[in-house]
Amino acid sequence: MKPFFQVQTVAQVHARLRAVSPLPNEQVDLLEAGGRTLAQDLIAPHDLPGFARACMDGYAVQAVDTFGVSESLPGYLTLVGEVAMGQAPAFGLGPGQCARIGTGGMLPQGADAVVMVEHTRALDQETVEVSRAAAPGNHLLGPRDDAQAGQVLLAAGQVLRPQDLGLLAALGQARVAVASRPRVGIISTGDEVLPVEACPGPGQVRDVNTYTLAQAVREAGGQPMVLGLVGDDEAALKATVADSLATNQVTLLSGGSSMGGRDLTAQVFLSQPGAELLVHGVAVAPGKPFIWVKAGQGHLLGLPGQVASCLVAFHLFAEPLLERLLGRAGEPFGRFGRQSARLSRNLPSAPGREEYVRVRLCAQNGTRLAEPLFGKATAWCACP
Amino acid sequence: MKPFFQVQTVAQVHARLRAVSPLPNEQVDLLEAGGRTLAQDLIAPHDLPGFARACMDGYAVQAVDTFGVSESLPGYLTLVGEVAMGQAPAFGLGPGQCARIGTGGMLPQGADAVVMVEHTRALDQETVEVSRAAAPGNHLLGPRDDAQAGQVLLAAGQVLRPQDLGLLAALGQARVAVASRPRVGIISTGDEVLPVEACPGPGQVRDVNTYTLAQAVREAGGQPMVLGLVGDDEAALKATVADSLATNQVTLLSGGSSMGGRDLTAQVFLSQPGAELLVHGVAVAPGKPFIWVKAGQGHLLGLPGQVASCLVAFHLFAEPLLERLLGRAGEPFGRFGRQSARLSRNLPSAPGREEYVRVRLCAQNGTRLAEPLFGKATAWCACP
Numbered sequence: 001m002k003p004f005f006q007v008q009t010v011a012q013v014h015a016r017l018r019a020v021s022p023l024p025n026e027q028v029d030l031l032e033a034g035g036r037t038l039a040q041d042l043i044a045p046h047d048l049p050g051f052a053r054a055c056m057d058g059y060a061v062q063a064v065d066t067f068g069v070s071e072s073l074p075g076y077l078t079l080v081g082e083v084a085m086g087q088a089p090a091f092g093l094g095p096g097q098c099a100r101i102g103t104g105g106m107l108p109q110g111a112d113a114v115v116m117v118e119h120t121r122a123l124d125q126e127t128v129e130v131s132r133a134a135a136p137g138n139h140l141l142g143p144r145d146d147a148q149a150g151q152v153l154l155a156a157g158q159v160l161r162p163q164d165l166g167l168l169a170a171l172g173q174a175r176v177a178v179a180s181r182p183r184v185g186i187i188s189t190g191d192e193v194l195p196v197e198a199c200p201g202p203g204q205v206r207d208v209n210t211y212t213l214a215q216a217v218r219e220a221g222g223q224p225m226v227l228g229l230v231g232d233d234e235a236a237l238k239a240t241v242a243d244s245l246a247t248n249q250v251t252l253l254s255g256g257s258s259m260g261g262r263d264l265t266a267q268v269f270l271s272q273p274g275a276e277l278l279v280h281g282v283a284v285a286p287g288k289p290f291i292w293v294k295a296g297q298g299h300l301l302g303l304p305g306q307v308a309s310c311l312v313a314f315h316l317f318a319e320p321l322l323e324r325l326l327g328r329a330g331e332p333f334g335r336f337g338r339q340s341a342r343l344s345r346n347l348p349s350a351p352g353r354e355e356y357v358r359v360r361l362c363a364q365n366g367t368r369l370a371e372p373l374f375g376k377a378t379a380w381c382a383c384p
Numbered sequence: 385m386k387p388f389f390q391v392q393t394v395a396q397v398h399a400r401l402r403a404v405s406p407l408p409n410e411q412v413d414l415l416e417a418g419g420r421t422l423a424q425d426l427i428a429p430h431d432l433p434g435f436a437r438a439c440m441d442g443y444a445v446q447a448v449d450t451f452g453v454s455e456s457l458p459g460y461l462t463l464v465g466e467v468a469m470g471q472a473p474a475f476g477l478g479p480g481q482c483a484r485i486g487t488g489g490m491l492p493q494g495a496d497a498v499v500m501v502e503h504t505r506a507l508d509q510e511t512v513e514v515s516r517a518a519a520p521g522n523h524l525l526g527p528r529d530d531a532q533a534g535q536v537l538l539a540a541g542q543v544l545r546p547q548d549l550g551l552l553a554a555l556g557q558a559r560v561a562v563a564s565r566p567r568v569g570i571i572s573t574g575d576e577v578l579p580v581e582a583c584p585g586p587g588q589v590r591d592v593n594t595y596t597l598a599q600a601v602r603e604a605g606g607q608p609m610v611l612g613l614v615g616d617d618e619a620a621l622k623a624t625v626a627d628s629l630a631t632n633q634v635t636l637l638s639g640g641s642s643m644g645g646r647d648l649t650a651q652v653f654l655s656q657p658g659a660e661l662l663v664h665g666v667a668v669a670p671g672k673p674f675i676w677v678k679a680g681q682g683h684l685l686g687l688p689g690q691v692a693s694c695l696v697a698f699h700l701f702a703e704p705l706l707e708r709l710l711g712r713a714g715e716p717f718g719r720f721g722r723q724s725a726r727l728s729r730n731l732p733s734a735p736g737r738e739e740y741v742r743v744r745l746c747a748q749n750g751t752r753l754a755e756p757l758f759g760k761a762t763a764w765c766a767c768p
Contacts, residue, residue, distance in 0.1 A: 005661035007506075015696055021768045027395075030503050030580060030595055031594075031595065031598055031608075031610065033601075034598070034599035034602055035602075035603075042639070050584070051586050051587060055690075083587075084575075084587075085574065085575040085587070086575045086577070087576075087586075087587045088575030088585070088586035088587045092621060103690060104574070104576055104589070104690070105576070106510040106586060106587035107586070121642060130427040143481045150581070153558070160599075161599070161601040162595075162596040162597070162600040162603065162695060163596055163695060165596055165598075165599050166592040166595055166596035166691055166695075168595070169590055169591060169594070169595040169596075170589065170592050170691075171590075172580055172581065172582075172590055174580045179613065189469075190469065190470075190488070191469040191470045192470030192471075192488055192489070193470070196414060196553045196556055196557070196558045197556070197558050199556070200434070200724050201468070201472070202434075202435050202471075202472035203435060203467075203468075203472045203473075203489070204431055204470050205488070205554065206553055206554055206555075206556055208550040208551075208553045208554050209550070210415075210552035210553070211414055211415065211546075211549040211550055211552070211553040212549055212553075213546070214415055214418070214549075215418035215419075215544075215545070215546040215549050216546040218418055218419075219418070219419075219546065222414075223589040227687045228764075233467070235544040235702050239466075256540070263489065265584075269648050272733075280463055305487070305488065306439075306487060306488070307550055307554075311547060311550075328604060333680070343545055
């Protein structure tokens with residue numbers, strides 16, 4: 001029982017988290033891949049677009065033929081054809097020639113620029129007046145301008161955004177290898193906690209953590225599996241944790257609010273087959289009672305029962321674990337972005353522990369200020 | 385045909401968007417409400433937590449009994465009981481008395497503070513030594529500290545986050561009224577565009593917009609309904625748009641890449657029963673060819689075929705429309721947040737139109753810089 005009360009630093013816990021390996025991948029249809037985590041680097045199998053393409057409606061030209069032309073001194077080119085969309089032009093351009101082309105059309109051989117239709121006038125069936133000079137490369141996209149064969153375009157671990165799906169589509173990846181979503185069992189405990197449908201009497205409150213954690217798990221890329229509310233009862237908790245361990249890669253148990261509750265959580269976790277205690281107590285506020293036990297392939301996490309502390313501990317420890325299982329970096333609060341700001345007032349801080357303080361960002365005379373929210377620890381309204 | 389070529393400003397289009405009314409609501413289970421849009425203000429039906437609650441493990445006291453005590457000069461209180469979790473204590477506190485209490489426990493009558501267990505020592509069954517003074521209110525949460533009956537806690541239009549679900553749970557809202565998700569038909573067109581599984585020949589590209597738009601719709605709170613790829617063929621387009629209009633509140637048609645394609649899109653939209661042209665062309669780059677036709681209760685939007693322009697036009701016009709249908713504010717790019725930054729170099733800009741330029745944010749000597757990405761218009765890699 002020795003490691004029981006060896007409180008660790010946040011950095012020590014994160015060093016352990018970085019050692020967690022990703023779950024196996026799975027293949028999904030491209031239309032279902034949004035928000036999922038790319039499992040392998042995306043390497044361009046071929047150049048993109050693969051041919052020179054017009055970026056504007058107008059005329060494909062040899063740029064040199066337009067040098068020096070202007071509104072007052074236009075030039076005249078011979079129209080030799082029109083580029084059909086989706087086809088390689090059957091003709092090439094010689095000096096003094098041009099061809100009608102639409103946005104996205106393939107440039108004919110010999111053309112090296114596009115003149116926008118706004119700067120031209122068709123004089124007859126064969127003659128086009130050009131009133132603006134073009135430089136080589138104007139209004140076109142080169143054969144490798146989107147991507148070059150062999151280039152790494154997206155790195156494994158990328159959460160796929162709309163534009164990433166577009167890139168995968170452009171390269172013909174109708175199915176994509178993505179990280180499997182970790183299944184996360186969610187258990188709430190506490191003798192004073194009632195289901196959401198119940199009407200609390202004096203001293204009682206409704207179960208909040210099941211709902212905050214389920215959605216936080218979803219937003220972190222996991223699949224929440226709600227196991228419900230269990231009283232501070234050792235046998236019932238052991239059975240529910242065992243159930244969760246049988247099917248879920250991660251189990252979150254929040255609560256244990258009675259004074260012996262935290263020890264109860266550790267006892268329940270350590271009674272599971274193959275249980276190994278990794279963390280019991282962290283020098284951090286809130287989140288100090290965090291417990292992490294590995295049992296076989298499953299991770300059992302004990303989170304504070306107090307609702308705001310529970311969510312902070314989730315983002316600080318549980319979300320990085322989910323990210324590691326998904327093959328991502330596992331930075332705490334990584335999904336939120338970072339900003340630096342000046343504290344609007346001094347904050348006392350206890351030596352020897354990290355503190356996470358909720359703040360409201362505001363601006364004053366061009367300086368970004370972080371205004372600490374001094375709600376009580378349980379004030380969920382202090383989580384904006 | 386008069387309004388056909390009356391190019392509107394972005395502000396004019398947004399004024400029209402603000403006139404769009406929300407779709408009817410629906411009730412969902414609280415566990416399914418994450419990411420949905422709250423349809424009605426959440427008003428606290430009762431005080432929260434409704435009773436004074438300990439925020440720490442320790443002893444409930446009358447603060448006045450601890451005034452002046454310290455490590456070197458501790459005070460002594462008589463232990464009169466222990467508060468059971470989830471129950472109203474059957475006893476009250478008189479002067480000089482204290483009661484054991486766990487985090488979340490209900491304070492007995494007469495108690496007005498909690499002393500943390502770390503600052504106490506149980507001397508015998510009846511006597512507790514206190515070595516730190518408490519002020520009234522220390523380490524407790526008052527009956528209305530979380531919420532006061534009648535207070536508006538969440539406003540209609542709020543996209544529900546984990547902590548919002550927690551708040552709804554605390555107030556017993558097992559089911560929630562949320563905005564219905566708009567169904568959005570997605571059609572890609574263009575003779576040069578092939579399905580993602582195909583191998584493009586010269587002059588051909590794969591369908592990208594179906595995938596970017598489907599995920600962008602999902603992230604904006606809509607339900608994408610993929611109708612697939614249609615050639616630049618008037619009859620086929622009319623039929624597919626009619627299909628979409630029959631079941632979807634919004635239809636997105638991207639492309640029409642041939643030089644006559646944009647007129648074709650307008651023609652196809654205006655051929656639908658009850659069609660009314662709201663916008664045809666906007667003084668903006670990219671996104672100029674944007675078309676908006678209302679046909680009955682359905683909105684038909686024409687977006688540029690070029691993949692980066694298509695996504696910008698989506699965020700600029702289609703996403704605000706979806707937000708309005710969801711009962712939200714409908715700010716363009718509202719979901720992304722705003723930051724001000726200094727341009728890293730001068731950008732020329734055409735008079736009379738708004739320009740949306742993709743930039744990369746970086747910092748230099750403490751100044752936030754926006755570095756314009758001068759990719760070609762089609763470079764999707766320029767959408768980070």
